[in-house]
Amino acid sequence: MKPPPFRYFRPRSLEEALAQLEREEAKPLAGGQSLIPAMNFRLASPGALVDLNEVQELAGISDANGTVRIGAMTRHAAVERDARIANRVPLLRETMPHIAHPQIRSRGTIGGSLAHADPAAELPAVILALDASLVIRSTGGERRVEAGDFFTGLFATALEPGELVTAVEIPAAPARTGWAFEEFARRHGDYALVGVAVRVTLDPKGRCESCRIVLLSVGDGPVMARSAMRSLEGVDLAPDAIREAADRAGSADIDPPADIHASAVYRRQLARVLTRRALTRAAARASETRQ
Ligand SMILES: Cc1cc2nc3c(=O)[nH]c(=O)nc-3n(C[C@H](O)[C@H](O)[C@H](O)COP(=O)(O)OP(=O)(O)OC[C@H]3O[C@@H](n4cnc5c(N)ncnc54)[C@H](O)[C@@H]3O)c2cc1C
Numbered sequence: 001m002k003p004p005p006f007r008y009f010r011p012r013s014l015e016e017a018l019a020q021l022e023r024e025e026a027k028p029l030a031g032g033q034s035l036i037p038a039m040n041f042r043l044a045s046p047g048a049l050v051d052l053n054e055v056q057e058l059a060g061i062s063d064a065n066g067t068v069r070i071g072a073m074t075r076h077a078a079v080e081r082d083a084r085i086a087n088r089v090p091l092l093r094e095t096m097p098h099i100a101h102p103q104i105r106s107r108g109t110i111g112g113s114l115a116h117a118d119p120a121a122e123l124p125a126v127i128l129a130l131d132a133s134l135v136i137r138s139t140g141g142e143r144r145v146e147a148g149d150f151f152t153g154l155f156a157t158a159l160e161p162g163e164l165v166t167a168v169e170i171p172a173a174p175a176r177t178g179w180a181f182e183e184f185a186r187r188h189g190d191y192a193l194v195g196v197a198v199r200v201t202l203d204p205k206g207r208c209e210s211c212r213i214v215l216l217s218v219g220d221g222p223v224m225a226r227s228a229m230r231s232l233e234g235v236d237l238a239p240d241a242i243r244e245a246a247d248r249a250g251s252a253d254i255d256p257p258a259d260i261h262a263s264a265v266y267r268r269q270l271a272r273v274l275t276r277r278a279l280t281r282a283a284a285r286a287s288e289t290r291q
Contacts, residue, residue, distance in 0.1 A: 003039035007048040014057050014166070017050050018139045022162040024048040030073060030112030033104050058111070058166060063088060066172035069135075072111025072165045077102070079110060089170055091179035091199060095126050098181065101189040111165040114150070117157050117221060120191040124151055125214040125222040126181065127168060129197035135167040144169070151221035176202040176209075178286030180278040183216070184270050186261075192217050193262045194270035196225075196249070198278040200237065202286045208232045213249055213279070215271055218256040225249035225275065237283035246276035 007024065011017040020026060026048035029035055038044040052058055058073035063084045070079060079085055080096035099105055099113075099122050113123045114134065127134075128147045136143050136159065150158050159165070173179075183195030195216040203209040211232045213225040228249040235241050250272030258264040 001040050001042060003036075004042065004045045006039075006046055008051065009048065010051045010054055012054045012056075014055055014137065014164075017052060017055050018137060018162070018164065020048075020050045021164065022139050024050070025161065026050045028052055028115075028164055030115075031075065031104075031108040033100070033108040034112065034116045034118070052164075058164075061085065068170045068172075070110050070168045070170070072114075072167055073109050074111075076100075076105035076108045076110065076113070080105060088172070089130065091130060091181060091197060092126055092170070094179070095122050095181040095197065098122055098183050098185075098192070098195070110168060114168065115157060115159060115165050117151055117155050118191075119154060119219060119221050120217040122181070122183070122192070122195060122197075122216060125195065125216040126197045127170070128222045128224065129179075129199045129212045129214045130170050130173075131212070132168050132170045134165050135169060136163050137166045138163045142166075148224075154220040156221075173199070174201045174209075176204075176286055176289055178202075178282040178284065178289065180281035180285070182274040182278040182281075184274060194218055194256070194267050194274060196271065196274045196278050198275070198282045200232070200279070200282045200286050202237075202283075206236065206287065207234055208237050208283075209234075213245070213275060215249065215254060215275070218254040218267055218271055223254055225253040225271075227252050228275065232279075237279065237286075239280075242276055242279045242283065245279060246272045249275040 009020045027046035029049045029051045059071045086093045133144045179199045183192035185192045197214045200211045201209045215223045228245040250268045256264045256267035
């Protein structure tokens with residue numbers, strides 16, 4: 001199918017884009033990998049699109065004062081290949097190849113993925129595990145929203161009409177931190193049936209000082225496995241403790257949906273297995289950085 005008619009704007013600056021978004025009550029167009037199919041299927045019918053692809057100031061990666069900043073229009077492929085991301089945010093680097101296929105990663109953007117807030121998407125879970133913030137702009141000014149407050153429901157975010165995500169800011173990881181991303185999809189490149197992003201920080205004695213476990217595809221948005229996280233604080237990340245935390249992540253912490261792709265019971269089992277694997281790898285990496 002073809003989309004219903006819409007007006008189209010292609011601004012060259014952020015100021016112009018924000019003014020058009022406000023004036024035209026338009027939707028931003030980033031990589032178009034989710035919005036254009038939705039329009040073609042007539043699941044979305046915006047009256048106007050503001051294409052962000054010529055707004056140079058929205059793209060790019062920088063690293064200053066311990067914070068890595070990724071512009072909203074930075075393509076998935078650019079994040080995947082960037083040496084600073086590999087060094088400073090290895091959890092993100094490890095995740096990128098799981099997102100769709102290379103063709104889609106060459107067009108899709110980090111801002112588009114976060115604003116779209118698909119519960120099966122990898123990036124919302126990862127930026128929550130990384131304790132990142134989103135920078136949001138409108139003609140009225142700029143505000144920052146922590147990832148934990150940004151995702152408000154199924155395909156829903158804290159964005160107000162006329163607002164754009166302009167960047168994601170990721171704080172430096174503390175010393176003795178390890179990470180891992182795991183997911184299961186029927187075919188590589190498909191949306192995951194379940195996925196999990198884990199980040200653990202050890203104290204000087206090697207016990208778990210803090211831990212983040214965030215699951216995807218098990219709820220309306222990224223889901224923090226809070227009781228599993230609490231169970232690990234202050235303890236050695238030994239196999240028994242990891243197994244218990246993973247069991248909690250797959251039971252008390254989630255209420256996964258059943259659909260044509262997987263039953264709820266199967267998703268719970270995947271959550272257990274993947275969380276155990278991710279915690280085991282993250283703990284080993286954190287121990288290596290302790291030496
Ligand atoms: C076959 C296929 C498989 C895929 N598999 C996966 C997968 O496994 N995992 C995954 O995570 N994704 C997957 N995707 C989606 C892909 O990652 C998209 O790139 C992403 O969801 C949206 O990014 P985009 O830049 O294309 O955004 P667009 O499609 O342009 O926009 C998406 C939404 O975000 C809004 N938006 C865009 N940019 C901004 C901004 N800066 N500020 C505010 N709102 C904005 C738009 O108005 C729209 O509502 C897949 C897509 C396809 C077609």
